[in-house]
Every structure is written in structure tokens, then in C-alpha cells.
Amino acid sequence: MGVAGNSSGITLSVVIPAYNYAAVLPRAIESVLAQAESAGSVELLVVDDGSTDDTAATLELLQTRYPGRFRVLRKSNGGASSARNLGIREAAGDYLLFLDADDELAPGALQALKEHLSAHPDTRLVIGGHIAVWPDGKRREHVPTDLPAEPLERLRAYLLDKRLALSNGACVMHREVFERGGYPEQFRSAEDIPVFAQAVANYACSLIARPLALIHKHDDSLRHQFSHAKAGGLALVDEVFSPRRLDERFQALKPAFYVQRSLSLFRSAYLAGDVAAAKSYFRCACHCDWRVLLKGSYMRKAVRLWLGIGV
Structure with missing residues (x-):
């Protein structure tokens, strides 16, 4: 996948792929907008992946409420991978954070990332923590503590030992990572594993020991x-x-x-x-x-x- 260079001054692009999550999409968008201006050099893109619910109307309402604060991209339905790949192509930032439409950024996450990226300019994958949230209100915090130095051991820790947990919304990747390949669009499940694997194996990684996202758990059949x-x-x-x-x-x-x-x-x-x-x-x-x-x-x-x- 070709990736363009950055001449916009945007450091971080937050991409929200959205498919039929109109009811909770405002929560995700507002969690970013609440902190984007104060963090600076951040843009927000929402990719409507051919939703058939009220997503389009919800986005129009939010763009009226927050004029010029985020951009909407629309496409026919192709799955989360195709939505993320469009986000990569359209994003202006050097770094990308993919936030699922039913999740939200943790307060202060963008400022913490800005400070982390300034202190670690060579990092290409930032691995943060998250807070898992269940429908009954129960919460559990997960914060990364161990990052093997050797690429092979990092890959083993991620793929096999499950000692290195990576979650959308809680990780940030430099666009260089996607030069090896984007999200595989033929998969509708576990499509992030190939991308996370190539990132931990081939690029400089760093940990940020705080939650970056609230990951909402819900029951699909x-x-x-x-x-x-x-x-x-x-x-x-x-x-x-x-x-x-x-x-x-x-x-x-x-x-x-x-x-x-x-x-x-x-x-x-x-x-x-x-x-x-x-x-x-x-x-x-x-x-x-x-x-x-x-x-x-x-x-x-x-x-x-x-x-x-x-x-």
C-alpha cells in the first residue's frame, strides 16, 4: 500500500471506521473532539462504511454541532479493513490511531500521546493500555508492563504467549508500518493481527503505561x-x-x-x-x-x- 508523506503539520490522525453504530458513534467522536484542540496537531476522520442505519444522519448532525472539527468519508460496505485502509490513504498525520465506533478515547489520551511521541521520535508503534467496560458497568484496567527488546521475542510475546496485548484505540502506528501491507480486506475477523504482527516485528516500539481507550464489551451471538x-x-x-x-x-x-x-x-x-x-x-x-x-x-x-x- 502506498503511503504519502506529510506536509500538513498534522502529527496524529484518529480514524473511526463506522458501520451501523449510530447509537454510540457520538460518544466515540466526542471523546476525541473533547481533547483534540488542546492536544494540537490532531485530526479526526470518520469512515462511514456503507451503514444502513441512522449513521449518515447522525454524522450530519454532529458536523453541524461541531463545524469543521472532523471529516467524514463515505464508501460502500467493505468491512473494517477497507474502512481503515481508506483512512490511511486520506489521513494527513504521520501517526494513526484507529478507534472503533463503539469505543472511546480515555480522557487526556491525546496529550499523553503527544508528549510520548515528542520524547520517543523514533517509535513506530506505541502500545498503550485500555479500560475494558462491560454493559453492567464493571471496569477492568489493562496497562502494558513488558516489551521484549528483540523483534523475534516481541512477535512471540504478541502472537503466541499473549504477553503483549495490542488493541485498536490503545495503539498508535506510524504510516511507515503500512508500507509492508495494509489491513487485509478479505478478512472480517482478526484482520488487525497481520498489521500488529508486522509492526512489532519490524519497527521500533514503545510502551505508554496508561489507558488510552475505553473498550466497550458487548455480546454478539x-x-x-x-x-x-x-x-x-x-x-x-x-x-x-x-x-x-x-x-x-x-x-x-x-x-x-x-x-x-x-x-x-x-x-x-x-x-x-x-x-x-x-x-x-x-x-x-x-x-x-x-x-x-x-x-x-x-x-x-x-x-x-x-x-x-x-x-
Whole structure:
């Protein structure tokens, strides 16, 4: 993906992809506008990804309320990846923050980022924390504490060990990161993993030990979630480890990620009640690494599947 240079003076572009979230979109937009002017050198772009609800009317109302404060891009529906890629092409900033339409920036996040980027001018990926918020009001704060120095270990910590958590809204990437590849538009689930993987593996990274976003948790049906994951399936593994994203230094991690992805899909299929898919993903994992049979929690589910118990 080609990326343009910056001649605008904008340091940070916040991009909000929006699809049928009219009810909560104002919360996301206003969380940015409330702090953008005081932080300075920040722009806000909202990408309406072909919404069929009241998103267009909501955005018109907000642009009337906040004239000239943010820009709206409209496109036919293509998924979050295509919306983010349009945002990358249209953004003026050197750094980009992707905020989901149902989430919000934490107060003071933009000023904290401005200070962090000034102190760490070489960083290309800023990894911040977030506050998870549940519908019942429960909150849990997650703040990063450990960043391996070696690229291979950073990638292992992110992809395999889950010691390095990256979340949209809580991470900022320099546009150089996208020279290796944008968000893969053929995936409607886990589409950020290839981009985060290439960022942690190939570029200077830094931690900001404070929450940058409030991530709102909500219940989508298991079948709906799994339908997107199943459509991408194991092809995600090849996308993550495509040579343009990860060179030969990192390919040794691919088999372990294949097993992990297979087991993740197995669990999702099991919970969604898709017996055939669950069995297929479990076979894939075992074929790649027989030690899967020693993983008790997965084996218990597999035994129940093959015996037809409680599925």
C-alpha cells in the first residue's frame, strides 16, 4: 500500500471506521473532539462504511454541532479493513490511531500521546493500555508492563504467549508500518493481527503505561462471531506470515501459530455448535503437532464432540 508523506503539520490522525453504530458513534467522536484542540496537531476522520442505519444522519448532525472539527468519508460496505485502509490513504498525520465506533478515547489520551511521541521520535508503534467496560458497568484496567527488546521475542510475546496485548484505540502506528501491507480486506475477523504482527516485528516500539481507550464489551451471538472467523479460517496464518510482512527471521513461529489458530477456531466452532468445523480444526491442529492431544481442556471438548455429548 502506498503511503504519502506529510506536509500538513498534522502529527496524529484518529480514524473511526463506522458501520451501523449510530447509537454510540457520538460518544466515540466526542471523546476525541473533547481533547483534540488542546492536544494540537490532531485530526479526526470518520469512515462511514456503507451503514444502513441512522449513521449518515447522525454524522450530519454532529458536523453541524461541531463545524469543521472532523471529516467524514463515505464508501460502500467493505468491512473494517477497507474502512481503515481508506483512512490511511486520506489521513494527513504521520501517526494513526484507529478507534472503533463503539469505543472511546480515555480522557487526556491525546496529550499523553503527544508528549510520548515528542520524547520517543523514533517509535513506530506505541502500545498503550485500555479500560475494558462491560454493559453492567464493571471496569477492568489493562496497562502494558513488558516489551521484549528483540523483534523475534516481541512477535512471540504478541502472537503466541499473549504477553503483549495490542488493541485498536490503545495503539498508535506510524504510516511507515503500512508500507509492508495494509489491513487485509478479505478478512472480517482478526484482520488487525497481520498489521500488529508486522509492526512489532519490524519497527521500533514503545510502551505508554496508561489507558488510552475505553473498550466497550458487548455480546454478539457466538454464531455471528464464528461466521466471520470461519470465513477467514486458517488462511489468516498465511496472511500473517506472508514474506512482505514477516521475513525469514520470523517464519519459525509459523507452525506454532498455525496450531494456535486451529485450536482457537476449534473452540469457537465448538461453542457455536458447528460440529463439522470443530472436528476439522481439531484435526488440523493435531496433524501439525500431536502434542495437542496433551492439552486437557481441548481434549475434553474433542472427546465430547466425537462422542456427541452436549453439543
